[in-house]
Amino acid sequence: MTGTTRGWLLAAGLTALGAAAVWAATASLNNYLLTLIAFAGINVMLAVSLSLSNGLTGLFSLGHPAFMMVGGYIAAILTFPANRKGFMLPDLPEWLAAQQWPLLPALLVGGAVAGLAAIMAGFPVLRLRGHYLAVATLGLIFILRAVVNNLDGYTRGALGLSGIPKLTDLWWVYAWVVITLFVCWRIKHSSLGRTMMAMRENEMAAACMGVPLARTRLMAFAIGAVFAGIAGGLWAHLVTNLTPTSLGVFLAFQLVVMVVLGGQGSLAGAALAAIGLSAIANLLRPVEQSTGIYGMTQIVVALVLIGVLIFRPQGLFGSREPGVLMRRPESSAPSRTAASTQTTHLEQRGST
Amino acid sequence: MxxxxxxxxxxxxxxxxxxxxxxxxxxxxxxxxxxxxxxxxxxxxxxxxxxxxxxxxxxxxxxxxxxxxxxxxxxxxxIARTFQNIRLFRDLSVLENVTAALHLRHGPGLAPTVLALPSARRAEHGMVARGYELLGLFDLADQAHARAADLPYGEQRKVEIARALATExxxxxxxxxxxxxxxxxxxxxxxxxxxxxxxxxxxxxxxxxxxxxxxxxxxxxxxxxxxxxxxxxxxxxxxxxxxxxxxxxxxxxxxxxx
Missing domain, CATH: 3.40.50.300 (P-loop containing nucleotide triphosphate hydrolases)
Structure with a gap:
């Protein structure tokens, strides 16, 4: 009980600390820096949710940007100013063209549709393993891109949907980062999360312990996709401009790098790696411009990745979380004495 | 029959x-x-x-x-089983191996888990307590937090039996x-x-x-x-x-x- 209370206090304390940091940032930093921080926050959401669906279950999906695209376009169409929908998006049905939603419901619907898309795509795709799954989920990105290109009456196709209202600010991003971390943390440290990890460790044994493999895998995949969809919505309303190529393969690989650097299945690791990589990219940009060596960021990221794979292949934290965030395991051992008395009782029986 | x-x-x-x-x-x-x-x-x-x-x-x-x-x-x-070539969840703790198998009969669903409902917490406490009981049957309660793969061979076999029993x-x-x-x-x-x-x-x-x-x-x-x-x-x-x-x-x- 004390362990649980400590956990909640710690979570509340960290949330408040983060909120204070966001408040300080919005009060003192310029718009450019605030936007960079918001991007880093969106990357945290993406990396953490990918760490849940990939790291816990042992899947290797690269499909996150596809689900971002689903969530991003859905949310953007819902919030788009109704008076401009008529000529920008002529194929929208009457009832949809008249809508102009606030950000929150648009994000939720975008996330939900992304989740449904993951369930639909997951049925066939999740039968694959390892590299085959990676390639198939990579295919999702290209399929989505083709769909968006061809539904140009709904999405403006290759022209891209521009003039999306800039509704995302640092507070929105921060709130969703907290929600993402909370939900993923809850799932990872729950009975359900244990069945996902069991599946990762040994599929056949997990099935024989009663874990429904397909359903569990699909659940993890869909939960990751919901957060990717919401992150896509936030992204669209931050950049105010969404094209079929804005969320692509490069982002998919960046996200995988974050998860690998943080440690497969470590949520805190994924979050820290997302912040670190975003920072590196933004710190190196001025250097790239002044020296004229464009692409330096990618080289540095690749070197960091190779270094980690050689010297610390399990990533920053392995699949665990940093010790300060965890309850002491001893505090969750209520019946140790009861168990040991039972043992001696049984031993006596056995020896007679 | x-x-x-x-x-x-x-x-x-x-x-x-x-x-x-x-x-x-x-x-x-x-x-x-x-x-x-x-x-x-x-x-x-x-x-x-x-x-x-x-x-x-x-x-x-x-x-x-x-x-x-x-x-x-x-x-x-x-129907539960163990495996000839031990198939533990190697990177999970001994206790987690057993509680993962308890999920089948006692695990809370997705909504109670995410919303941190009291029912989920009760289920979790129940599973941990039952996990210790099962480990106790095999004298493994002291090893509950050891990584399963780090146990000696004979002990791993016992964890497998405890884990199978957890499916009731x-x-x-x-x-x-x-x-x-x-x-x-x-x-x-x-x-x-x-x-x-x-x-x-x-x-x-x-x-x-x-x-x-x-x-x-x-x-x-x-x-x-x-x-x-x-x-x-x-x-x-x-x-x-x-x-x-x-x-x-x-x-x-x-x-x-x-």
Whole structure:
């Protein structure tokens, strides 16, 4: 009980600390820096949710940007100013063209549709393993891109949907980062999360312990996709401009790098790696411009990745979380004495 | 009748691993299944736990035909197993191995988990307490937080049995539980198996190729060879059966003395 209370206090304390940091940032930093921080926050959401669906279950999906695209376009169409929908998006049905939603419901619907898309795509795709799954989920990105290109009456196709209202600010991003971390943390440290990890460790044994493999895998995949969809919505309303190529393969690989650097299945690791990589990219940009060596960021990221794979292949934290965030395991051992008395009782029986 | 299997045949391409296998298990039995290497013992186990599907034949558990069901549905119907080549969740703790298996009957769903409802917390506390109890049966409570893969071999076998018990089975199948153990470890393990059988009045099938071990432990022994049942009965009967001596004991002894 004390362990649980400590956990909640710690979570509340960290949330408040983060909120204070966001408040300080919005009060003192310029718009450019605030936007960079918001991007880093969106990357945290993406990396953490990918760490849940990939790291816990042992899947290797690269499909996150596809689900971002689903969530991003859905949310953007819902919030788009109704008076401009008529000529920008002529194929929208009457009832949809008249809508102009606030950000929150648009994000939720975008996330939900992304989740449904993951369930639909997951049925066939999740039968694959390892590299085959990676390639198939990579295919999702290209399929989505083709769909968006061809539904140009709904999405403006290759022209891209521009003039999306800039509704995302640092507070929105921060709130969703907290929600993402909370939900993923809850799932990872729950009975359900244990069945996902069991599946990762040994599929056949997990099935024989009663874990429904397909359903569990699909659940993890869909939960990751919901957060990717919401992150896509936030992204669209931050950049105010969404094209079929804005969320692509490069982002998919960046996200995988974050998860690998943080440690497969470590949520805190994924979050820290997302912040670190975003920072590196933004710190190196001025250097790239002044020296004229464009692409330096990618080289540095690749070197960091190779270094980690050689010297610390399990990533920053392995699949665990940093010790300060965890309850002491001893505090969750209520019946140790009861168990040991039972043992001696049984031993006596056995020896007679 | 707890379980009955009829005419189970399994072909892998052209290879017949098992043909026309049958068994009927009454509640409370402790049955030994023996046979020389390659006789089809593991195939029987994989069929009876839904890991593989029979080419022909059917499996009925507590009156319900569950032929062709998935392994996790077999487990839900009360059939649990261990593995010959230990298959623990290696990177999870010993306790987590057991609590992961408790999820089947006691785990909370997605919504209570995410919303941190009191019911989810109660379920979690219950599972941890039950996990310690099960580990206690095997003297493993002190190792609860050790990484499963870090345990010695013999202990890992015990964790596997504890984990199988966590699914609350009506029938437990042990696949060569003493494989790779020295005689002292084997004797201790047999005591544990006997205890589990008696105190939990659990129906069990133990697969082994060590004849003497099975003869001591079980009151009913089934012998298979080359994918077919050779004999089924009390240890003494089976040992006296000429076909068994011919196919199994005879050749082994001859080889051992040679």
């Amino acid at each position: 707890l379980l009955s299997a009829d005419g189970l045949t399994k072909r892998f391409g052209g290879v017949v691993a098992l043909s026309g296998y049958g068994i009927s298990v009454q509640s409370g039995e402790l049955i030994g299944l023996i046979g020389p290497n390659g006789a089809g013992k593991t195939t029987v186990l994989n069929l009876l736990t839904g890991v593989i599907r029979p080419t022909e034949g059917r499996i009925v558990v507590s009156g319900q035909d569950i032929t062709g069901w998935r392994a996790d549905r077999f487990t839900a119907r009360g 089975p009506k029938l437990l199948l042990l696949d060569e539980p003493a494989a790779g153990m020295n005689p002292a470890e084997t004797r201790r393990l047999m005591d544990v198996i006997r205890q589990v059988h008696e105190t939990l009045s659990l129906t069990m099938i133990v697969v082994e190729h060590d004849m003497s071990l099975i003869m001591n432990l079980c009151r009913r022994v089934q012998v298979i060879n080359r994918g077919e049942v050779l004999a089924d009965g009390a240890p003494a009967e089976v040992q006296a059966d000429p076909a068994v001596i011919e196919a199994y004991l005879g050749t082994r002894r001859a080889r051992a003395h040679a």
